Amino acid sequence: MPELPEVETTARLIAPHITGRRVKAVDVHWERTLGGQSPRELEDGVVGARITRVWRRAKWVVIDLERRKRPAGHLLVHLRMTGRLIAKDKSLDPGPYVRVSMPLDRGVLHFIDVRKFGRFHYRADLAQVFAKLGPEPLGEDFTADWLRAALRARKRMLKPLLLDQGFVAGLGNIYVDEALHRSGLHPLRRADRVPAKAARRLHGEIQATLTEAIEREGSSFDKFYRTPEGQPGSYQHQFLVYGREDKPCRSCGRTIRKFVVGQRGTHVCTRCQPAPRSV
DNA sequence: CTATGGCCCTGGTTGC
C-alpha cells in the first residue's frame, strides 16, 4: 500500500492502540519478513519492552521502545507492496496472511502481508537504516530552494529520481505521477533541465499532493490497502492521472496515456506535461 | 553517476 500517506495513516491510527503497551511475546510465522534477522534477535529486542511512540520516517513505521524508563531501540516496519499493521483484540483471527504477531499486555499487533515483501525487525539504533534516506518531503529540510538546487545537480529523468528514496524519502509510483502532472512536468524530463520556476512549482505540488492524501487517509483501489481500522482511504477519487489511462485529462480533456518508465507504470497527459525535446 | 534487468512473492485480471 505503501507510500508516505498510507504509512503516515498507518502510524497515526495504530499509535493510540499500542502506545504505552508492553510487549509480551513475538510470534514469527514467516521468517523472511525479518529480513535476515533471527526470530531470537527480534525477540531479545522487543519482548518485555514498553512502546513509547509510533511515528514515520520515509515509508518506515517506527515504534520506539524503552526498558526501565530508558530508550531501548526500535521496531521498524516496512509495508512494501501489501503489508498491513493492525492492532486487535487477541481473540480475533488475523487471517491466513499474518507474518508476525506481537501480543501486548493489552491486545495484539499483527503484521499482515500477502506478498511477503514487507519487513518487520528490531534495531538498536536507527542510524544505519536511515543513513541513505533523503529529506522528508513534508519536513523543514525539503524547501523549494533545496529542490531547485538538487535537481540542477542531477542528470537523471525526473520520475526515477523522485522515486529514489535517497533523493527524497517517501514518494512512490502514485504520488510521483500525480505531483508531476500537477506541476506540468513530463516524467522523462531531465532533472537538470527543469527551470527554477518549475522546480518551485514541483516542490509545492509534492507537498500539496501528500498533504491532501494524508487528509483522506491515503489511497485504496483494490482489496489491499486499508487503514488499521479496516477502512479504505479515499484519495483515489482525487487521482488526476494514476490509473486513468485512456480517460480524459480532468484539466484539458486530452486522453491520459500510460507507458513504462524504469519498469514502473507511468501516467501522463501529454498536453499538460509536454514531452522533452531530446529523450 | 546513471540505466537496466532480475529477484523476492501472491493473487487478481486479461486475453486467447
Next chain:
DNA sequence: TGCAACCAGGGCCATA
C-alpha cells in the same frame, strides 16, 4: 470455461 501470461502501490542487488 480453462489456463497461461501479465500486472501490481517497493526496494535491493548485480551489471554495464
